[in-house]
Amino acid sequence: MRRRGLVAGVALTAALGATFLVPSMATAATNSPRHGTAIEPGALMNYAINVTTANRGRTLKVERAVTAAGGTVIESYAEIGVVIAQSDNAVFARTLAAEKAVLSVGATRTAAVGPTDPTYGVSDPLAPGESGKRNSNEAKAKATAKTKDEGVEADVNLIPDPSEGKQWDIAAIGADKAHEITEGSRDVLVAVLDSGIQGDHPDLVANIDTSVSASCNSGVPNSSYEAWQPTTSSHGTHVAGTIAAARNGVGIVGVAPNVRLSAIKVVSDDGFIYPEAAICGFMYATATGADITNNSYYIDPWEFWCDNAPDQVAVKTAVDRAVQYSQKHGVLNVAAAGNSGLDLANKTEDSSSPNDTVPVTRPIDANCHDIPAELDGVVTVSSTTVAGAKSGFSNYGLGVIDIAAPGSSILSTVTGGGYGIKSGTSMASPHIAGVAALLKSAHPEYSGLALADVLYEQATDVGCPVGSTQCAGSTENNGFFGDGLVDALKAVN
Structure with a gap:
């Protein structure tokens, strides 16, 4: 099995272009x-x-x-x-x-x-x-207690929601055609590890399973409704809409509009996704029956966690244990590739870390990893534009990027009950999570890494741009698009 993944969506801060406040700690440890x-x-x-x-x-x-x-x-x-x-x-x-x-x-x-x-x-x-x-x-x-609406499947209803025509991304991956076959099963659960999901958003409320949602910000799951609500960011709500906004005559339609979502909040009000929250998130998602997790972030405070630093390698080991445990139990983990425009197959320098105190410029190499996306088995997603090109901000790298999806100018749900356009590999990753949910719905016999293998096989090959000096590899697999652009129609067929 080839190594999956690489940068997990350049922290929430860079992954979507949102603004998070990083506290000044003059007395913090050096x-x-x-x-x-x-x-x-x-x-x-x-x-x-x-x-x-x-x-x-x-x-x-x-x-x-x-x-x-x-x-x-x-x-x-x-x-x-x-x-x-x-x-x-x-x-x-x-x-x-x-x-x-x-x-x-x-x-x-x-x-x-x-x-x-x-x-x-x-x-x-x-x-x-x-x-x-x-x-x-x-x-x-x-x-044990979670609700699945056993035996109930939504009838295929292709009456468009009001803003569906503005969703260029849905058509680009064939999700509109896939919806003629299925819009997803209620038995499929996608866990959104992020900044929380607005629980009463009119386009999401029907699909959020409140019985398996929680905040992991304290390092321990808190399942109270208030705990997993977004407080400082629309990021998680936007991601959730791309995955599973309902077909209900309101707003937009998600890639898999009939699957269930769980909100697992891992972002603090200061904008950090620390390891203890992420580990809690993976373990909680696994224990509550998630089939797929979406991870549009990297774990703070290091953009790259290096093996030659005792603290960093110990944390990387702990996170990896949680990720491998989830995958062993049939969970597919999907992560954004990041927005630094870096060749992740040839890393040389990091000057943005640590982001919770004072960043230092340091040399990095193949033994320095973005987590969780660079961990084995994680599906790493690059971003494409409406023209089908790699988004300029998207990280890339031969043998690192697994698959590509739309991530530029994506219309989705935001807090306050509204809709907004965001760009980033954070927006590309949930398209893959959504297609994986459709695939799981149509073929429940697939789970975990087997889902990923089918997604790769079904992706539409996209070759490197003519004359590109950055994109390495073949038409079938390269550093910009991995195995290609995800195809939702093939997934449900």
Whole structure:
């Protein structure tokens, strides 16, 4: 199996062009990319801890070690051997690293955890041995209780919604023709890991499954309705509309207008998607029965997480464990390629990270990865224009980009109950998630990576532009379009 993925949609900040406020933290810990995060005495910090063996006994030992080292467990995942902890002990990481049950430990950020951070103070911490149960048991209960409208399928109704004619992207990928066959099954669930989805948007309300939606901003799922509502950004609502805006005589129509959506909020009000939120998101989506996740972001604070930095490689390991666990359980993870216009197959320099303190210019190479999109198995999506060309902002790279979809000037739902146009690989990725949902609806026997393989096989080949010095590869597979432009009609056929 070839390696899938690469840059996961250049954080939410760059992935859609939205504006997020990055706090100024003059007293935050400084960072040395090669040697890890230097934690100032008394500064509160979050850590990802990887257990040597993913089982309950070893994980419990690590939870106890966290407490003994002056830390608190935020969440624990025995099934993947990852513990998320918080401590103000400046030598916490060094102390935990000495434990035999610990494979690696790393700070999840470079700025100290401040009062506005959702994880600040770890409210209502659980005792060692109990933290993992808070996530897994709640999620399993929700997975059992979730509504699927069993046996009910919407009749094919091709009466256009008012603004459907403005959706050039739907026609470009053959979704309008695919809708003549199916508009999706209620048994299919797409989890949108993002900034939340407006729950009462008239074009989305029918398709949002509130029983499996939650916020992961605190590192622990909070399933209250208010928790997963968008507060500072329309990004998640826009993504959701592209995937599954309903055919209901209102506004627009999504790629798969009859599938269900779950909103899993992973973006803080300060605009960060920290590792603990993303890990929670993948684990919660898996536990609640998601078939597909859409990830239009990269995990902060590093655009590229490098193997030669102890903190970064430890976090990358933790996120990868969550992603691989989800894929093992039949989830297809789709991610945006990013908007830096970079050749991801030939990375040389990063000057935008870390974005939570002061960025530094550093050399990067093939051992530095955008996560989650560059993790194995993740479908990485580049963006195309109405003319069928690669969008100028879209990242690219031979062997990195898997497939292409429309991402420039995309009309979709926004908060406030309205509609808006956005551009970015963040807008391309949900087209793939939507087509995957149609494919899953038409062929429920496919799941996880098998869905991806069919999407690649069915994509329409698009060759490199004549005379391009950036695009490498063949017509069948190249750095701009991967295996080609996604084809929704072939998916349902």
